[in-house]
Amino acid sequence: MAKVKTVFVCNECGYESAKWLGKCPSCNSWSTFVEEKIVKNTDSKSTPIINVTPTLLKDVEKKETTRMKTNFEELDRVLGGGFVTGSLVLLGGEPGIRKIYANTTNM
Numbered sequence: 001m002a003k004v005k006t007v008f009v010c011n012e013c014g015y016e017s018a019k020w021l022g023k024c025p026s027c028n029s030w031s032t033f034v035e036e037k038i039v040k041n042t043d044s045k046s047t048p049i050i051n052v053t054p055t056l057l058k059d060v061e062k063k064e065t066t067r068m069k070t071n072f073e074e075l076d077r078v079l080g081g082g083f084v085t086g087s088l089v090l091l092g093g094e095p096g097i098r099k100i101y102a103n104t105t106n107m
Contacts (some may be wrong), residue, residue, distance in 0.1 A: 003040040008033040 008017045010033055015026040023030050067082035076082050079089065091099045 005038045005040065007036055007038060009036050 008020045010024040012029040012032045013027040065084050069082045
């Protein structure tokens with residue numbers, strides 16, 4: 001499928017703009033912009049096709065990792081036993097519920 005993009009080009013110097021301008025900022029000529037349509041073909045053959053086969057969850061091998069306890073029983077339960085080294089966990093909640101910050105790379 002082709003995408004159409006409109007640009008305005010100065011007849012004097014070739015300056016391109018996304019919108020029509022009365023005076024060209026490059027060559028200072030007046031009323032020299034003309035509308036041009038650029039057609040981009042999005043059906044490019046250069047995009048590689050990757051064959052991906054899905055894996056059933058029951059076939060995924062479980063890897064044991066060392067987890068760091070947070071000393072908050074409920075948070076440890078939600079995290080599957082604690083933080084995993086190098087992981088990033090984003091906590092959200094209402095203001096005032098005491099969210100914690102932990103950098104797992106320095107623990």
